Amino acid sequence: MITLEKRPEPSRYWSWATPPLAVVLTMIAGGVMFAMLGKDPVEAIRTIFWDPILGEFAFYYRGQLLVKAGPLILIAIGLSMGFRANIWNIGAEGQYIIGAICGAAVGLAFYPFASFIVFPLMVLAGALGGFLWAMIPGILRVRFNTNEILVSLLLVYVAEFILASMALGALKNPDGAGFPGSRNFRSYPSGHNAELIAGTGTHWGVVAALIAVIFAYVLFARHQMGFQIKLAGQAPRAARFGGVNPTRLILFCLGMSGALAGLAGLFEVSGPAGQVSIDFNVGYGFTAIIVAFLGRLHPVGILLAGLLLALTYIGGEAAQSSLGLPAAAIQAFQGMLLFFLLAVDVLTNFRVRFGKREVA
Amino acid sequence: MSAVLELAGLTKAYPGVIANDDVSLSIQPGEVHALLGENGAGKSTLVKMIYGLVKPDAGQMRFLGQPFAPAEPRAARAAGVAMVFQHFSLFEALDVAENIALGMEDPPRMRDLAARITQVSNAYGLPLDPSRLVGDLSAGERQRVEIIRCLLQNPKLLIMDEPTSVLTPQEVGILFQTLEKLRSEGTSILYISHKLEEIRTLCDAATILRLGRNVGTCDPRVETARAMAEMMVGAVLHVPERKPHETTQVALELRGLSMAAPSAFGTSLKEVSLSVHRGEILGIGGVAGNGQDELTGALSGEMQAAAGQLWFEGRDIGALGPNERRALGVLAAPEERLGHAAAPDMSLTENAVLTAATRKSLTRKGFVNWRAAEGFTKEVISRFDVRTPGPQTAARALSGGNLQKYVIGREILQDPDVLVVNQPTWGVDAAAAAAIRQAILDLAAGGAAIIVISQDLDELMEISDRFAALNEGRLTPPVPAAGLSVEQIGLMMGGAHDLEEVHG
Numbered sequence: 129m130i131t132l133e134k135r136p137e138p139s140r141y142w143s144w145a146t147p148p149l150a151v152v153l154t155m156i157a158g159g160v161m162f163a164m165l166g167k168d169p170v171e172a173i174r175t176i177f178w179d180p181i182l183g184e185f186a187f188y189y190r191g192q193l194l195v196k197a198g199p200l201i202l203i204a205i206g207l208s209m210g211f212r213a214n215i216w217n218i219g220a221e222g223q224y225i226i227g228a229i230c231g232a233a234v235g236l237a238f239y240p241f242a243s244f245i246v247f248p249l250m251v252l253a254g255a256l257g258g259f260l261w262a263m264i265p266g267i268l269r270v271r272f273n274t275n276e277i278l279v280s281l282l283l284v285y286v287a288e289f290i291l292a293s294m295a296l297g298a299l300k301n302p303d304g305a306g307f308p309g310s311r312n313f314r315s316y317p318s319g320h321n322a323e324l325i326a327g328t329g330t331h332w333g334v335v336a337a338l339i340a341v342i343f344a345y346v347l348f349a350r351h352q353m354g355f356q357i358k359l360a361g362q363a364p365r366a367a368r369f370g371g372v373n374p375t376r377l378i379l380f381c382l383g384m385s386g387a388l389a390g391l392a393g394l395f396e397v398s399g400p401a402g403q404v405s406i407d408f409n410v411g412y413g414f415t416a417i418i419v420a421f422l423g424r425l426h427p428v429g430i431l432l433a434g435l436l437l438a439l440t441y442i443g444g445e446a447a448q449s450s451l452g453l454p455a456a457a458i459q460a461f462q463g464m465l466l467f468f469l470l471a472v473d474v475l476t477n478f479r480v481r482f483g484k485r486e487v488a
Numbered sequence: 489m490s491a492v493l494e495l496a497g498l499t500k501a502y503p504g505v506i507a508n509d510d511v512s513l514s515i516q517p518g519e520v521h522a523l524l525g526e527n528g529a530g531k532s533t534l535v536k537m538i539y540g541l542v543k544p545d546a547g548q549m550r551f552l553g554q555p556f557a558p559a560e561p562r563a564a565r566a567a568g569v570a571m572v573f574q575h576f577s578l579f580e581a582l583d584v585a586e587n588i589a590l591g592m593e594d595p596p597r598m599r600d601l602a603a604r605i606t607q608v609s610n611a612y613g614l615p616l617d618p619s620r621l622v623g624d625l626s627a628g629e630r631q632r633v634e635i636i637r638c639l640l641q642n643p644k645l646l647i648m649d650e651p652t653s654v655l656t657p658q659e660v661g662i663l664f665q666t667l668e669k670l671r672s673e674g675t676s677i678l679y680i681s682h683k684l685e686e687i688r689t690l691c692d693a694a695t696i697l698r699l700g701r702n703v704g705t706c707d708p709r710v711e712t713a714r715a716m717a718e719m720m721v722g723a724v725l726h727v728p729e730r731k732p733h734e735t736t737q738v739a740l741e742l743r744g745l746s747m748a749a750p751s752a753f754g755t756s757l758k759e760v761s762l763s764v765h766r767g768e769i770l771g772i773g774g775v776a777g778n779g780q781d782e783l784t785g786a787l788s789g790e791m792q793a794a795a796g797q798l799w800f801e802g803r804d805i806g807a808l809g810p811n812e813r814r815a816l817g818v819l820a821a822p823e824e825r826l827g828h829a830a831a832p833d834m835s836l837t838e839n840a841v842l843t844a845a846t847r848k849s850l851t852r853k854g855f856v857n858w859r860a861a862e863g864f865t866k867e868v869i870s871r872f873d874v875r876t877p878g879p880q881t882a883a884r885a886l887s888g889g890n891l892q893k894y895v896i897g898r899e900i901l902q903d904p905d906v907l908v909v910n911q912p913t914w915g916v917d918a919a920a921a922a923a924i925r926q927a928i929l930d931l932a933a934g935g936a937a938i939i940v941i942s943q944d945l946d947e948l949m950e951i952s953d954r955f956a957a958l959n960e961g962r963l964t965p966p967v968p969a970a971g972l973s974v975e976q977i978g979l980m981m982g983g984a985h986d987l988e989e990v991h992g
Contacts, residue, residue, distance in 0.1 A: 362833050
């Protein structure tokens with residue numbers, strides 16, 4: 129009989145060891161699944177995890193890696209602040225869209241005016257757009273005690289309709305021959321979020337993601353706000369006793385995650401995506417939730433988790449095209465990763481004992 | 489005369505701790521046998537084995553001369569063992585008779601059961617209306633439901649776990665009369681408690697456990713309370729000493745403090761007025777759930793008071809939050825150690841930042857100075873003898889007594905002008921409790937004004953200068969503690985409605 133025994137303290141060792149263990153277990157279970165689909169499991173795993181970094185066509189994939197990981201990390205860092213405090217912003221996707229629209233609108237308003245000031249203004253507008261969109265669930269929560277999960281999630285669909293309306297209306301390219309979508313920022317250097325180092329995929333969003341990681345690390349490790357966030361999440365009564373102002377905390381966490389999601393949207397629309405289009409958003413805001421938890425809500429963990437998840441996306445696409453694996457199999461594979469991570473999480477707080485069961 | 493229950497060499501080990509080590513005892517018919525010991529001495533494990541909740545690793549039990557090894561509580565009940573737990577298992581939305589029927593193997597018709605409940609409750613002097621909703625009953629009345637549930641089984645042995653912790657002195661009197669009657673009918677009682685005076689008045693024999701071992705059996709009627717306490721602790725007890733001090737300057741004053749209940753299950757505070765002088769300890773008694781938590785919250789700053797109701801040294805502080813009050817010198821230590829006074833999964837150092845950040849300057853420009861926080865934590869650990877591997881240990885890993893010493897020490901070492909403590913020694917072993925009380929007395933001697941909220945009347949009488957009681961959110965006018973009789977205290981605590989039973 130196997131019994132679980134609660135540890136007096138969470139194990140430091142296991143809290144670091146469980147994510148790699150989850151990756152290994154995912155590889156094994158995923159390999160079994162791929163074998164059952166009639167594919168060579170070793171080759172499939174290699175295609176997903178190895179080829180994008182060191183394979184023959186890695187020069188193409190490597191750039192993609194940072195392009196995909198950048199927004200995931202940036203959004204996940206913001207979400208992790210709220211999640212640590214039990215404030216659940218599920219609508220980062222919406223804040224991402226609104227940030228992109230606001231930032232792009234500022235850039236397009238200046239077109240074709242050429243100045244170094246345009247891009248920084250777009251960045252500010254993007255952050256502000258995401259911030260304000262997140263303030264809607266924030267203010268409703270502190271004023272009327274509404275559920276921020278529902279409000280933020282439903283606002284994603286509102287944001288998607290605004291996006292469609294912008295792509296077809298106000299922000300539509302006047303020179304676009306009637307096609308939906310805005311002007312492309314690639315043809316407007318002052319507003320273009322260009323690749324900083326050719327071939328690496330590094331653009332300003334990746335730089336911002338790294339800064340956000342460092343900022344969050346310092347916030348959690350050294351700053352009183354980070355302490356209060358952690359406290360409010362772990363022991364709300366103790367937080368009130370410790371003088372934490374819940375209203376301030378909710379607005380800070382939601383505002384921060386909204387601003388970072390808005391930034392991610394702006395960097396995407398002005399760089400890799402290039403334009404405001406109907407199908408601009410691809411779900412980064414939702415995937416970032418997985419990234420935040422995969423990284424244990426820790427900034428460094430989120431950095432690694434963002435890279436890992438980006439890798440499975442790119443590798444998954446490669447496996448689809450080169451091995452003919454169905455898209456659903458790749459999604460199941462990504463789902464397994466989260467599943468195993470949560471499952472082995474038990475080891476952090478519990479000790480497994482083999483042997484006779486205690487009669488309690 | 490053969491024993492009702494005999495235990496021989498009972499041993500039970502849990503991973504990392506031996507809860508019971510070779511414990512033997514025997515209970516005679518009609519005997520009230522006390523089981524004494526500090527928290528963690530193994531009392532609960534021992535009675536759980538008797539009641540069939542836990543299987544012993546080694547040793548034998550004999551009940552009425554027969555070998556006895558109940559596999560589950562049902563088997564123990566069938567054999568004639570009944571138990572009243574410290575925490576009641578009652579449904580508030582059901583009435584008394586329905587609750588009792590729920591615990592029976594095959595309950596009789598409701599009408600018959602109600603009649604039997606009335607009959608038993610009259611026979612044993614435990615007045616109880618079977619048709620009342622349990623949700624409307626006081627803690628003492630709820631306990632009667634549990635006791636009557638047991639008595640309906642005609643037990644040979646009744647186990648009672650800390651029965652008086654929820655009772656007013658008058659209710660304790662009624663309970664003791666019931667137990668006397670049971671004894672006279674030949675029912676044996678195993679009585680678990682750490683209140684020594686109670687055991688001296690009630691019990692015929694006492695078994696004392698320390699660290700899972702039986703360290704002695706004595707006759708509590710001839711032994712002094714102090715001798716028994718020292719057997720329990722295994723050391724010579726340090727009795728708190730008081731130094732005389734001035735009490736002229738008012739530090740904290742409540743003028744008709746009223747506050748709505750923070751939740752549906754809370755108690756509202758109604759017109760609470762009091763003043764505490766520097767150097768004085770005001771003891772506030774009362775049965776649990778009469779506004780103790782709410783009063784603590786109102787004083788700590790977790791809840792804000794209306795203008796003009798709460799004053800510190802002539803300044804209205806009702807609108808200030810916890811940290812603003814701390815900055816002025818008004819500190820508090822809530823009852824619930826884990827989750828309120830301390831965050832369970834955070835280290836002791838982090839928990840130091842929780843309340844001491846303001847007064848100990850543990851933050852600068854919003855950044856936490858972890859080195860200073862750790863230094864302060866180490867000071868608390870060494871000055872208050874907190875047994876822990878170090879400041880990085882999570883709060884939840886500490887034993888109740890050690891964490892309480894940490895929580896109290898953390899506030900006292902911030903040098904407060906006013907300290908409010910709720911249940912300073914609840915669930916704390918005798919040695920730690922004595923140390924905590926001494927620290928509170930020393931703080932008062934240093935000129936701080938202190939409010940101690942407690943359900944332990946002995947404790948309040950030992951350290952308070954004045955005494956008041958909370959009853960349904962109202963506070964009686966404080967009176968000098970010296971010379972207060974148990975009857976007066978009981979009346980103050982609102983036990984008056986039970987007085988007639990004592991005399992009738």
